[in-house]
Amino acid sequence: PLEMQVKLLRLIQEMEFRPVGALQWRKVDLRIIAATHRDLKAEVAAGRFRKDLYYRLEVFVLHLPPLRERKADIPDLVEHFLEMGQAAGLPPFRPSREVLDMLQSYDWPGNVRELKHSVDRMAALHSEGALQLCDLPSALQNHLAASAINRLSAAVESIPSEEFYLAPQSPVISIPQCEKQTIARALAATGGARAEAARLLGIGRTTLYRKMREYGIE
Numbered sequence: 001p002l003e004m005q006v007k008l009l010r011l012i013q014e015m016e017f018r019p020v021g022a023l024q025w026r027k028v029d030l031r032i033i034a035a036t037h038r039d040l041k042a043e044v045a046a047g048r049f050r051k052d053l054y055y056r057l058e059v060f061v062l063h064l065p066p067l068r069e070r071k072a073d074i075p076d077l078v079e080h081f082l083e084m085g086q087a088a089g090l091p092p093f094r095p096s097r098e099v100l101d102m103l104q105s106y107d108w109p110g111n112v113r114e115l116k117h118s119v120d121r122m123a124a125l126h127s128e129g130a131l132q133l134c135d136l137p138s139a140l141q142n143h144l145a146a147s148a149i150n151r152l153s154a155a156v157e158s159i160p161s162e163e164f165y166l167a168p169q170s171p172v173i174s175i176p177q178c179e180k181q182t183i184a185r186a187l188a189a190t191g192g193a194r195a196e197a198a199r200l201l202g203i204g205r206t207t208l209y210r211k212m213r214e215y216g217i218e
Helices: 002-014 041-047 051-057 071-087 099-107 111-126 138-157 177-191 195-201 206-216
Strands: none
Touching: 041 051, 041 111, 041 138, 071 099, 071 111, 099 111, 138 177, 177 195, 177 206, 195 206
16 A cells, blocks of 8 residues: 555665554664566556655566476476475475476466476375376366377378368367377377377377276277
8 A cells, every 4th residue: 555655665764663552763674575466667657656665675676587488497396396395294206207398388377386286286196106197287187188189280280181081079078088089089190000199199108008098999
């Protein structure tokens, strides 16, 4: 609130404050680290943030881009969160290269907080057995399924229409059914070559074989 901004400004300028109910002012020695997701210059122009307070705070500015713009940081962040989990009593865990690649392909609209929650989930599920991609949060599973469909679509476009026909999909389809159809079409597009189908889908052959057994695909 603007009235609180006035009080904060005085504190920064005079380095003193008076506690509620007290009669004497107290001197303080302080440094302020402030963070915001808003454009403070725009807030100043709109009259919602005091210009004098803005320039008092703007001594040294760091711009932290969203996680989608610095995906190279994801492996280090994952390792850091896993170390935090171990310190809290969770069992040791390292994600597979396949899982780590998938984490780096996602745009993370929830930024670092969303990544940490996903890592915490992986570590918790790993304590009960081997981690599978299907154990990941639904947002990541949806992203994985969409990526597989996009890769398959690109591959199918390169195949002559007389050799392969892609039937129209129902406008509403479950994620497992979508995944099953995607795998079946990848195998059809590659003439049953499982290694090539796995490459088109962007998954490992072991994962492809497991999914084929799960969905009863011969």
